[in-house]
Structures are given as structure tokens and as C-alpha cells.
Amino acid sequence: MVDIKDLIENTIEGSTVFNNTSALNPEHIPANLPHRENQIKELTVSFKDLIINPGSTSIRTVIVGRTGTGKTVTAKKFGNELKGIANQKGLKLYYVHVNCHRQRTLYLMLMEIAQNLRLPLPNRGLSSQETFKLIYDYLERKNLHLLLTLDEFDYFISTSPIEDIYFLVRIYDELNVSVKRLHYIFIVRELSTLSGLDKSIKDHIIKNIIEFSPYTSSDLYDILQDRIINEKAFKPNAVSDEAIKFISDIHGADKGGSGNARLAIETLELAGKIADTENAPIITVEHAKKANSKINPEMSVITDTIKDLDLHYLLLLKAISSLHKKQGEDFFPMGRVEEEYRTVASLLGEEPRRHTQIFEYIRRLKLMGLILTRHSSKGMRGRTTLISLPIPVSTELEELLDGEIKRRLQKSRLSS
Numbered sequence: 001m002v003d004i005k006d007l008i009e010n011t012i013e014g015s016t017v018f019n020n021t022s023a024l025n026p027e028h029i030p031a032n033l034p035h036r037e038n039q040i041k042e043l044t045v046s047f048k049d050l051i052i053n054p055g056s057t058s059i060r061t062v063i064v065g066r067t068g069t070g071k072t073v074t075a076k077k078f079g080n081e082l083k084g085i086a087n088q089k090g091l092k093l094y095y096v097h098v099n100c101h102r103q104r105t106l107y108l109m110l111m112e113i114a115q116n117l118r119l120p121l122p123n124r125g126l127s128s129q130e131t132f133k134l135i136y137d138y139l140e141r142k143n144l145h146l147l148l149t150l151d152e153f154d155y156f157i158s159t160s161p162i163e164d165i166y167f168l169v170r171i172y173d174e175l176n177v178s179v180k181r182l183h184y185i186f187i188v189r190e191l192s193t194l195s196g197l198d199k200s201i202k203d204h205i206i207k208n209i210i211e212f213s214p215y216t217s218s219d220l221y222d223i224l225q226d227r228i229i230n231e232k233a234f235k236p237n238a239v240s241d242e243a244i245k246f247i248s249d250i251h252g253a254d255k256g257g258s259g260n261a262r263l264a265i266e267t268l269e270l271a272g273k274i275a276d277t278e279n280a281p282i283i284t285v286e287h288a289k290k291a292n293s294k295i296n297p298e299m300s301v302i303t304d305t306i307k308d309l310d311l312h313y314l315l316l317l318k319a320i321s322s323l324h325k326k327q328g329e330d331f332f333p334m335g336r337v338e339e340e341y342r343t344v345a346s347l348l349g350e351e352p353r354r355h356t357q358i359f360e361y362i363r364r365l366k367l368m369g370l371i372l373t374r375h376s377s378k379g380m381r382g383r384t385t386l387i388s389l390p391i392p393v394s395t396e397l398e399e400l401l402d403g404e405i406k407r408r409l410q411k412s413r414l415s416s
């Protein structure tokens with residue numbers, strides 16, 4: 001019998017691949033931000049006047065990008081660096097980063113700003129207007145400038161009353177102040193959230209837009225390497241190059257992944273934990289694969305189901321995955337999938353199945369959870385079924401499909 005206490009103690013004291021786990025924490029701000037140099041330059045150009053000609057105008061910039069593209073970390077890094085540069089030049093600049101999802105109302109946001117400015121507020125309940133006035137008076141009195149980032153601003157827009165949005169983005173412009181002390185960075189995942197706003201509000205937000213595109217596999221490779229080498233998250237030589245490449249390929253936008261750096265870092269961290277559980281001194285590609293299927297549990301179920309499929313089901317899945325890759329869209333009309341399936345089948349020297357048979361395959365693939373279907377919107381010509389895969393097209397998925405197709409073809413050629 002294993003002594004449980006010994007087991008726990010030995011595991012705590014046992015070998016580890018990690019050196020500094022805090023460098024893998026989502027809140028950690030690394031010294032370098034690989035592949036975000038251009039965006040930092042664009043931010044600097046936008047806010048240059050704040051340093052060179054402070055107070056001349058209230059500057060507003062929008063950062064837009066999908067989840068995990070470094071919007072938060074870049075805004076924080078930029079804000080803090082700019083603050084340091086301003087202070088060196090004798091300009092009192094504060095940087096405050098508010099997450100609109102955490103500070104869910106205008107009032108809570110204003111409280112958070114006051115707290116960051118170390119501005120004591122009276123105990124009696126203040127209205128948002130009164131709180132804003134206190135903040136604004138404080139900036140004037142102390143001769144301060146404030147760069148305010150409103151992160152997850154989409155959330156504020158979709159949940160707040162229009163008066164609050166109006167108040168937040170217009171009120172300052174409407175105050176007749178000679179020195180403009182308040183400047184904004186709005187962070188959103190999609191610009192479309194802003195396009196629905198009233199023009200009188202939109203004009204106060206959309207002055208300048210900086211795009212954060214999803215990371216490619218080689219971008220993610222550099223980001224992971226930076227955490228490993230410069231941020232010293234792991235012991236020297238504790239991560240194999242193949243493991244880093246595997247994780248980068250799984251998540252790289254050019255390889256069908258989502259281009260999300262958070263997911264890539266989480267996968268690497270989990271691979272490290274798996275290596276520690278196995279007392280392995282190095283994180284191998286096997287650890288990375290295990291970590292990936294834990295982070296992406298539907299992937300392992302799908303992998304098992306795919307292994308049992310007949311050839312033409314596999315060809316259909318291959319057709320959908322190649323459409324995803326070629327066109328970068330999520331859903332495809334049934335006719336387009338059928339056309340691509342015919343091409344895939346012919347290239348492999350296989351006679352494509354008829355339309356009714358394909359229809360039946362699609363129905364069964366849906367029942368097995370291997371594809372998603374929905375009906376086209378009324379705007380499209382005729383109502384048609386749209387088809388998608390339930391998971392991102394990764395190199396792993398493509399290799400699996402190709403491998404299984406090859407096996408089926410070899411088997412059928414041997415038996416004929």
C-alpha cells in the first residue's frame with residue numbers, strides 16, 4: 001500500500017520542470033511583447049501629443065482583436081511605460097486600467113478610477129455624476145493627466161443604459177475645460193459592437209483603430225520561447241523544441257488554430273504539470289499532446305470517433321476542413337461541401353457518392369457530433385443547410401484525417 005502522506009510529500013519535494021510559475025500567470029506582464037512592436041508604435045503615435053503637447057486634446061484610441069491576442073497586456077505595458085516617460089519629463093500622468101466586465105456599472109468603474117488615483121471618496125452614496133466631478137476636480141487641482149483603458153468595453157456597451165455610455169464617452173468633451181486631462185483606450189473584441197452605437201457617441205470613440213490580429217504559429221513560438229528563456233518560467237533545457245512547435249502549430253491562426261496566446265501558454269503550463277506528475281525532466285511533445293487533449297476535451301472524443309469512420313465519411317470531413325482552411329470561414333453551404341467532397345474523392349481516385357447518399361452521411365455525422373449544421377439566414381438565396389466542424393481545424397486534426405484516409409485506402413486496395 002502506498003502511504004498517502006509520503007506520496008504527497010514526495011510529490012511536493014520531487015523534481016520539477018518549472019522555475020518560476022508566476023511568469024505563466026495570466027496577469028503577469030513580461031518584459032518583452034514579441035510581435036506587438038507595431039501596435040505599440042501605433043499607440044505611441046496616437047498618444048504622442050500627450051507627452052509633447054499635453055492638454056491640447058483628449059486622445060481616444062480603439063484596440064480591436066480576438067481573444068488572447070495581447071490587447072490587455074499590450075495596453076498595460078504601454079500605459080505604464082508612457083507613465084514612466086511622462087513622469088521623467090515632469091508631467092504627472094496616471095495610467096488606470098479598468099475591466100468593464102469586473103466593474104460592471106458606470107458607478108463601479110468610477111469608484112475603481114478614484115481608488116487608483118488614491119482619491120478618497122466620502123462615505124455617503126454619491127451619484128456617478130458627483131463621482132466624476134470629484135475625479136475631474138482632483139485632476140485639475142493636482143495638475144494630473146489620466147490615461148484610462150476601458151477593457152472589454154463591448155461588455156459595457158451591451159449591458160449599460162445608453163445614458164451611461166453617453167455620459168462616459170461624451171461628458172468630458174462637453175465640459176468646457178482649457179486643459180484636456182482625460183484620455184482613453186477602448187478595448188473591444190469586435191468593431192461591430194461599436195458600429196451599432198448612435199453616431200453622436202460613435203464619433204467620440206472611433207478616432208483611431210489599432211488592430212491586433214490573431215497570432216501565427218511562428219508568432220506563438222516566439223512568445224512561448226520568450227516565457228521560457230527570458231522570463232525563466234522553466235528550468236534551462238526543460239522544454240523540448242518539438243513540444244513548443246507542437247503547441248504553436250495547434251494554436252497558430254495560419255494552421256487553423258485561433259491564434260490565442262493565452263491558450264498556448266496554458267497548454268505549455270499544463271504540459272509542464274503532466275511532465276512533473278510523470279517525474280520527467282523534460283516536457284516532450286507527448287506531454288504537450290496530453291495537455292492539449294485535456295484543455296480541449298472534445299478533441300479526444302472526436303479523435304476516437306473519427307478512428308471508427310468509413311472512408312466516405314472521412315472524405316466529407318476532409319472536404320469541410322479544407323474549406324475552413326482555404327476560406328477561413330466557419331460555415332459552408334451544403335452544395336459547396338458536396339463540390340469540395342467530389343474534388344477530394346476524385347483526387348484520391350475514389351468514385352464520389354451520389355447526392356442522396358451524401359445527405360445521409362451528413363445527417364449521421366451530425367448525430368455523431370462530428371459536424372454542426374444550421375440553416376442559412378433569410379438573406380441568402382434560397383434556404384440551405386450550412387455546415388461547420390465543431391472544433392478548430394488544427395494540424396493534429398488534419399494529420400488524423402489524412403492518416404485514417406490513407407489507412408482505409410490501403411485496406412480497400414489490398415482486399416480488392
Ligand SMILES: Nc1ncnc2c1ncn2[C@@H]1O[C@H](COP(=O)(O)OP(=O)(O)OP(=O)(O)O)[C@@H](O)[C@H]1O
Pocket residue numbers: 025026027028029030032033034035036065066067068069070071072073074189223226261262265
Ligand atoms: N505578444 C505577446 N507576448 C507575450 N505574451 C503575450 C503576448 N500576447 C499575449 N500574451 C499573453 O497571452 C495571454 C493573453 O493576453 P491578453 O490577456 O493580453 O489577451 P487579450 O487580447 O486581452 O484577450 P481577451 O480579449 O480574452 O481579454 C496573457 O498571458 C499575455 O501575457
